[in-house]
Structures are given as structure tokens and as C-alpha cells.
Amino acid sequence: MYKYDHFDQSIVDARVAEFRDQVNRRIAGEITEDQFKPLRLMNGLYLQLHAYMLRVAIPYGTLDSRQMRMLAHIARKYDRDYGHFTTRQNIQYNWIKLEECADLLEELATVEMHAIQTSGNCIRNISSDQYAGAAADEVADPRPWAELLRQWSTFHPEFSYLPRKFKIAVIASPEDRAAMRLHDIGLELVRQNGELGARVFVGGGMGRTPMIAPEINPFVKADDLLSYIEACLRVYNRYGRRDNIYKARIKILVHEIGADEYRRQVAEEFAHVKTLGIDPPLAELERISAFFAPPAFDAADVEPDRSDPDFAVWLDQNVKPHKQAGYAIVNISLKPIGGIPGDATSAQIDVMADLAEQYGFDELRVTHAQNIVLPHVAKRDLHAVWQALREADLAHANLDLISDIIACPGLDYCSLANARSIPVAQKIATRFADMDRQRDLGELKLKISGCINACGHHHAGHIGILGVDRKGVENYQLTFGGSGAEDVSIGKIIGPGFDEDGVVDAVEKATEVYKTLREGDERFIDTYRRVGLEPFKEAIYG
Template sequence: MYRYDEFDARIVSERVAQFRGQVNRRLSGELLEDEFKPLRLQNGVYLQLHAYMLRVAIPYGQLNGRQLRRLAVIARDYDRGYGHFTTRQNIQFNWVALKDIPDVLESLAEVEMHAIQTSGNCIRNTTSDHFAGAAKDEIMDPRPWCEIIRQWSTFHPEFAFLPRKFKIAVTGADHDRAAIRVHDIGLHMRQRGDVVGFEVHVGGGQGRTPHLAALVSEFVPETELLDYLEAIMRVYNRFGRRDNKYKARIKILVSELGADEFRRLVREEYAAQREHEKIALPQEEIARIHAYFAPPELIPASGPNEAFEALKVEDKEFARWARINLHPHKVDGHVSVTISLKPIGGAAGDATDAQMMTVAHLAETYAHDDIRVSHAQNLVLPHVALKDLPDIYRELKAAGIATANESLITDMIVCPGLDYCNLANARSIPVGQAVQQVFADPDYQEDIGRLHINISGCINACGHHHVGHIGILGVDRKGEEFYQITLGGRADEKAAIGDIAGPGLKADDVPGALKRVVDTYRDLRTDKSELFIETLARLGHEPFKEALYAAD
């Protein structure tokens, strides 16, 4: 993984010292909250419903054991014993006292971490495929380019105060696990002969006006990528609306101009770049960054592992976990392991300090010191030998994080909602927990198969409800919480925005209504291999709407 150079270290250290002074002035009353707000947002500090919240950047979702141990210590010493992993592959601490935040940032800097550009109208953390560098279906590893984009975008003077926040995602596999089509810019790595490049999608996003990104270029060579990104950003900076924050995202600009006109403006801006303005990105520099992401030296294994196969026979729970939470690796005899942070009755994405310590130990001992955060709010060990899985499973089970539900119906994306967020209209966590209880039986979950439920507590869509196979949006109606259901969303290479099924439901009615929808699917599918989203596409939404609103 990438290691800080002297410039990274100095930038982060100077920012911590600067923010310490700003916090001291706020605490003394020299700065009022309105004056402090733009300063704290530049350092990942939000004012939530009950307290300040600190969002820490995890670039492209990659951590090592030392970094995760430090996050665990922060959770234990400065928070309430846990952290919350987000859909942006970051971590949030909800209860850190303002006076302690400079100390927390200084502690993070010691392990090459920070909170810069995790908030505000700037280019946020670049996200990627959580199996990058390991996935069997990967064409190329996208992480080096995520790092190059991080270096280019950090403190970029032109793009520090954009019309609105800006998010970039990169994937290197045909199967999109990074949701690139619902990002402001989505990059899909491609290869033409010996030339590596990017298919560029622009203008995706969720929130109150969800859009899928438009294809702006079918192929931008890697050496030209940063210049092309600058052209897109300059068009956005020039024409993006600043008079209305609800219409300030680039998705609105692309929609209002039309994809063809936006594409023309980008080509025009790109062509206008003079030679001395272009970003010299020589092949040697590209190679240098790539070297940081060289895969671990794994020894291929031929045939099954006896200990692994024997435990699957002896232990049905282990066998289920192995079926569901393991993923194919490009090296024989190895897998990638999803560590579910969605135990039945838990809060999605939360991990205690002790659980983080366990994962750090497992990564250091068995997984080449590599940990990933998925945009579905889980953790991943990307490089694991089959022979080590029994030991890993035993430790995960002891820590309470061996739930076998990756991509099943209880593996929900859930935003913090009204329990924490001052923007929320409704609670998300209790609704998610109630839905989990209805589908808690492991055999029932496995029979249902891959089905994504996403829950948001407000129209800002931090829970990605628009792209859930079933989406749930909390809304407020005269002080009462209702939940609007959408059907048919998806975030992969066949990305789609879900359609609203009908009137909102009361919280108590949601679990039963979803059970009727799911049982209708089980009755109507051709066989168990046909997924919910496929049955929905084949039959249309009407049978499922009828089930949703049928009387118990």
C-alpha cells in the first residue's frame, strides 16, 4: 500500500497544528460557530444532532493493521468504544469532544492518516473496489490511479471551493463493485492494445434528484487522465450553480446541459489547455506509484486444502460462512474474506475497539497486513490462504463478527439516521434492525439469495436507498415518521434508480410488508438461481407492489 512521502507528512502535520489553533479559538469564544464551521469542515468535523462528529479518510478503503489499531485506540480513548464505517470507505467517530479532536488528528498523523477533504465542497475521498488487487475477475488494479487522483486533488487550489461536494470512484473489473455510475465522476479502467486508459462517466449521484452518470469519453489514456479530469472540473467550476445548493451538483449541470453539450464543453476545455498547463505524468512516475501496490508474494496451491474441507464437513456454521463470505482470488488456494459488520440486531457498519483490534491482528498474522473497507460498510481481508481460514473464522466468531450474510438480505446499507444526524427526517437504525429480525433465520436468508436492502433517513441518500434492490427512505409527515419503498435499484454495471412503489409505510409496517414482497419473489422465481432483481425485471413491479400493500 502507499506510504507517505515527505510532502504528505508535512502537509498533514501542518494542518493539524493549524486546526489546533482554530479549535482553541473556538473553545475560548474568539470564534463563533458560524465562523468556525468552514474551518472544521476542512478537517472532517461535523456538528451532528448530539455532538461533533469526526470523519477520518481511508483512501480507496485500504488500511494496514497498525492503522486499524490506532482507530481502535481512538474509539476506546476518545469515543464510546466503537467507530462507524461508511459507504465512502471512511470511518466516523460520533462522540469525540471538540477539545480532543486536535489530539486525535495528531495521533492519526503518526500512522499516516488524516481527515482532510472528508467534508466540504471539495473532491472527497476517492473510492474503489474493495477486492482491488485480489479479485479473480479484475482486469487491472485501480488503486494506483486512486492514489494518483488523491495526490492530484489534495489541496488543489482550483477545486477547494467547488459549487458542491464532489466524489470520484474507480473500478478495474467488468463487474462494478465501486458503484461508479452513481458518482460525480466514475472511471472504468480499460485497455486498448498496450495502452491503459479509462472509460469516463460523469454526472451520477443520488440525493433528492438521483441520476445515473453519462458516458463522456469511451477512452482516455492514463497519461492524459489528470488533464482530462481538470477539464471536467473546470467546466463544473465555471457552469455549476452556486445560487441553489440543491441544484449545485454536477449531475444537475449534466442533466440541464444534456450529455452531448457537456461532452462538447469538456472537449473544448481539454483542447484549450496550453502545453505548460498540462500535468506532466511520465511513465516512470506511474510505475513508481504502481510499485507501492505490488501484490503480496502468494504461493499458488493446487487442489483443496484438507483442514479447510474437513471443518466444512464438521461445522455447518463454518460451511455456511465459507459459502457466503468468501470470494474468488486470482491466485489458486487463496480467497478474499468479507468480515460482516451486520450482525442481527446490530447497527450496520459499527465495529467496537476490540473487534477492530481482532481484525488488525488477523490481517497482520494471516492476510499480509492488508484490510479494506467496502462501500457496503463491511471489512475485507483480500489475501487469505485457504489453510488459514479455520483459525480466522474462530477468532472472528469469538469477536462477534463472523455473521454469514455478505450480500444477503440482512447485509443492509443503513445510514445513521435520526439517531445521530441533524439532517435526518427519520430513524434508520431501528428500522434496519426490525427488518433483520424478520429475516434472521440463516436458512431463510440463504434461500432468498442475493438481495440488497438500503435504508436512508432522509433525501440526502447516505444509505444509497435509490440503488438498493429494495430501497427504504425515511420521510417526516407532520412529525410522524413514514418510510417510502423503492424497487429495482442497483449499483453495479447495470446500474438503475429504483422506482417508488407507492405511499409511505409506518415503521411498524415495514418489516411485514418486505416479508410479503420477498415471499412473493420466492413463489414467482423460475428457480433458486434467479435473483430477486432478475425476477423483478422479468415480471415487472406490479406483483410486488400488490404484495407490499396487501393486508396482513
């Protein structure tokens, strides 16, 4: 994984010192909260319902055991002994004291971590495929390109004050594990006649107006990629709506002027940008790529003993094939029945760090589905890893099942939320606690947001739940048919909303309809797409 050079470290250290002074001035009353707000947001610090929340960047979801242990330490020392892993492959701490925040950031800086550009109208944390470097279907490792984009976008003078926040995802496989087309810019690395380049998608996003990004260019050569993305952002920065927060995202611009006109303007801007020489020389790309060289694989390709039925179920559900013989990809579910999706205690974070160091070439990944991945585990070690996870209450064999719920913090924490997400997620998981029942239902991606901002990605759920306020009462709308994968689609609202218990009942009714109508190995979303909404709507509303 990438290691800071002295430029990276000096930038982070200087930012900590600067923010410490700003915090001290705020505490002393020398600046007001309104004056302090843009300063703290530049450092990932939000003021939520009960306390400050700090969002820590984990670029493209990759970190090592030393960094993971620091996250556990932060949870113990500065929070309430846990952290919340997010859909942006970051981690959030919900109970931060303002007077301790600079100390926290200083400790993070000792392990090459920070909270820069995790908030504000700038280019946010670059996300990527959690299986990067391990997936058999990738055409190249996307992480060097994600790292290049991180370096290019950090404190970019032209893009520090965009019309609205901006999110980029990079993948390199036909299977989309990062919801790439629901980003402001999505890049899929591809090869054309042996040459590496990228399909470029622009104008996706969720929130109030969900949109799937159209393809703007089917192939941009790798040598031109940075200049092309710069051109994409320049066009947005020039025309993006700063007068209306609800119309400020690039998806609105692309929609209003049309993909063809946006494509034309980007091509025109690219012709100019390419003359500026911002694309990195080959030596720099090689320097970055060297940090992502494959580990020293050496395990024999021996299948694990499946005599323990619980272990066998976990293997089938949470362990995925690796491109290297003798190895596997281990998914660690942070979705215990009745738990809070994405939360992990400091002790659990330490356990995952230990396992990465002992069995996983000292590497972990945070997924956009709020789980953790050990990307390189020898098959001979899978049973030992499972045993350690089971002791830490981390061996939940529910990856991609109905209890593997994505959920935002909702009204329990967030000042923007209209309804609670966490209790709904807990009740649904508890209703479907029987694992045989979950496995019978198969892949069913359920996602919950506590407001229209869609931090829980409900638009992309096979079943999505959106919490809204109805005259002071929490109300939950159901959407069906969404997907963030390569079969990307936006879910449709099925009808009137429900109260908290009613939406759990409605989800259960929907699964019963699916079981009745499915053919063969159809997933829930496949059946829904084949038969349409009406059978589900009839069963739910009568």
C-alpha cells in the same frame, strides 16, 4: 499499500497544528460558531444532534494493521468504544469532544491518516473496488490511479471551493463493486488494443435527484487521464450552480446542458489543459505503482476442510475467489442480527487488525457496503480466520443477503435526518434472522436512508427504504429495482409510505411475492425486472 513521503506527512502535520489553533480560538470565544463551521468542516468535523462527529479518510478503503489499531485506539480514547464504517469507505466517530479533536488528529497523523477533505465542497475521499489487486477479472490494479487522484485533488487550488461536494470512484473490472456510475465521476479502467485507459462517466449521484452517470468518453488513454479529469472539473466549476444548493451537483449540469454539450466542452477544455503538463511522468506513476506490488504469495492451492457445516456456510457466502491460486478474499460482515450496520467495537477492530497482520499480508479494505475485507488470505488459513472472527462475533455469513443492510446513522445521530434508519435495519434483520431463510432468498440488497440525502444509498437498493417526515411523524417509503452494480438502475417508489413496523411487514410481503414468482436462480431484482411492480404492489397494499 501507499506510504507517505515527507511531503504527505508535512502537509498533514501542518493541518493538525493549524486546526489546533482554530479550535483553541473557538473555545476561547475568539471566533463564533458560524466562523468556525467552515474551518471544522475542512477537517471532517460535523456538529450533529448530540455531539461532534469526525469523519476519518481511508483513501480507496485501504489500510494496514497499524492504522486499523489506531482506529480502535481512537474509539476507546475519544469515542464510546466503537467506530462506524461508512459507504464512502471511511470511518466516523459520533461522540467527539471539541477540546480533544486536535489531539485525536495528531494521533491519527502518526499512522499516515487524517480527516482532510472528508467534508466541504471539495473532492472527497477517492473510492475504489474493495477487491482491487485480488480480483481475477480486473484489467489492472485501480489503486495506483486512485492514489494519483488523491494526491492531485488534495488541496487542489481550483477545486477547494466547488459548487458542491464531489465524489470520484475508480474500478478496473466489468463487475462494479463500487457503485461507480452513481458518482460525480466514475472511471472504469479498460484496455483497448493492449493499451490501458479508462471509460469516463460523469454526472451520477443519489440524493434528492438520483441520476446514473452517462458515458462521456469511451476511452481516455492512461497518459491523458489526469488532464481529462481536470477538464471535466473545470467545466463543472465554471458553470455549476452556486446559487441553489439543490441544483449544485454536476449531475444537474450534465442533465441540463445534455451529455453531448458537456462532452464537447470537456473536449475543448482538455485540448487546453493537456498543454499544461499536469499528467505525471512515467517515473512518478511507477513510483506510486510500486507500493501496490502483489504480496509474496507462496501458499499451495489446497481446499479447506468443509466438514464443519457452519464453516462451510461461511465459505460459501463470505469468501470469494482470488486471482492467485491458493488464496481467497475474505469478507467480514459488520451486520450482526439486531446490530447497527457498519459499527465495530474497538475490540473487534483490533481483532481484524490482528488477522490482517497474521494472515492477510497486513492489509485490510473498507467496502462501500460497510463491511471489511481481508483481500489476500491463504486457503490453508481460512478456518483459523473464521474461528477468530466467530469468537469476536464477526463471522456472520450474510454477505449480500437481506440482513447485509446498508444504513446511514439516521435521526439517532444526524442533524439532517428526518427519520431513524438504525431501528428499521435492526427490525428487518431480526425478522429475517433465520439464516436458511436468508439463503433461500439469495442476493437481496436492502439499503436504508434517513433522509433524501441518501447516505444509505436507498436509490440503489434492490429494496430501498427512505425515511421522511410526514407532519412530525416518521414515514418510510419503499423503492424497488435499484442497483449500484454494473446493471445500475434507480429504484422506483412503489406507493404510500409506512410506519416503522409497517415497512418491515411490507418488506416481508415483497420477499414472499418474489419466492412465488421467481424462476430458477433469479435474484429478487431479476424477478422484479421481469414481472414489474404490480404483483408486489398488489400484495403489499391489497
